[in-house]
Amino acid sequence: QVQLQESGPGLMKPSETLSLTCTVSGGSISSYYWSWIRQPPGKGLEWIGYIHNSGSTNYNPSLKSRVTMSIDTSKNHFSLKLSSVTAADTAVYFCARVGRGYVNFDYWGQGTLVTVSS
Amino acid sequence: DIQMTQSPSSLSASIGDRVTITCRASQSVSVYLNWYLQKPGKAPKLLIYAASSLQSGVPSRFSGSGSGTDFTLTISSLQPEDFATYYCQQSYSTPYSFGQGTKLEIK
Numbered sequence: 001q002v003q004l005q006e007s008g009p010g011l012m013k014p015s016e017t018l019s020l021t022c023t024v025s026g027g028s029i030s031s032y033y034w035s036w037i038r039q040p041p042g043k044g045l046e047w048i049g050y051i052h053n054s055g056s057t058n059y060n061p062s063l064k065s066r067v068t069m070s071i072d073t074s075k076n077h078f079s080l081k082l083s084s085v086t087a088a089d090t091a092v093y094f095c096a097r098v099g100r101g102y103v104n105f106d107y108w109g110q111g112t113l114v115t116v117s118s
Numbered sequence: 119d120i121q122m123t124q125s126p127s128s129l130s131a132s133i134g135d136r137v138t139i140t141c142r143a144s145q146s147v148s149v150y151l152n153w154y155l156q157k158p159g160k161a162p163k164l165l166i167y168a169a170s171s172l173q174s175g176v177p178s179r180f181s182g183s184g185s186g187t188d189f190t191l192t193i194s195s196l197q198p199e200d201f202a203t204y205y206c207q208q209s210y211s212t213p214y215s216f217g218q219g220t221k222l223e224i225k
Contacts, residue, residue, distance in 0.1 A: 044217070047213055047215065062134040094161055102150060102207035
């Protein structure tokens with residue numbers, strides 16, 4: 001059974017760079033696409049982007065200028081960096097596996113709340 | 119970008135009821151439409167992919183239909199564990215996008 005676990009700081013200050021890692025267990029990170037999705041408190045879901053183990057990425061244009069994703073197959077984890085955060089970036093951040101064939105998010109981490117506050 | 123609109127935004131129903139939730143895309147997404155269930159404080163869970171395919175382990179009371187711009191999720195007989203928020207999501211083109219959610223509550 002594939003499991004994903006996010007890790008990173010829970011509290012940040014405006015203008016800092018958010019850095020999150022998603023560790024994958026129970027399966028290989030290779031040959032799949034992996035995504036980050038976020039959810040502001042009480043609101044809906046926003047896709048941030050995806051990365052493949054080849055290093056190929058695709059980011060949401062709304063965040064593209066601030067987002068960088070990376071992947072480390074030796075550690076079976078992938079990461080998200082979001083620069084210049086503001087209060088609007090306060091959200092629960094989920095990592096998820098992109099299922100093969102018809103694109104969907106078939107495995108999710110439990111999510112980690114990141115609060116941006118001065 | 120493709121906008122996804124769900125209706126209704128909230129819904130009250132009773133155990134055993136048949137419930138239908140609708141999702142409309144701003145342009146055709148073919149059958150690249152997925153449905154998720156989310157309970158408070160938890161990650162979303164994939165229910166239906168490719169508009170009508172049941173994800174492994176999901177009860178058969180859940181079904182999906184539609185293609186192009188109009189889709190439905192139907193729960194044939196509501197169970198207590200089904201009261202949650204439901205989201206549709208298009209995977210036809212990036213940026214992938216979700217509907218705003220439909221909160222299903224107990225009447």
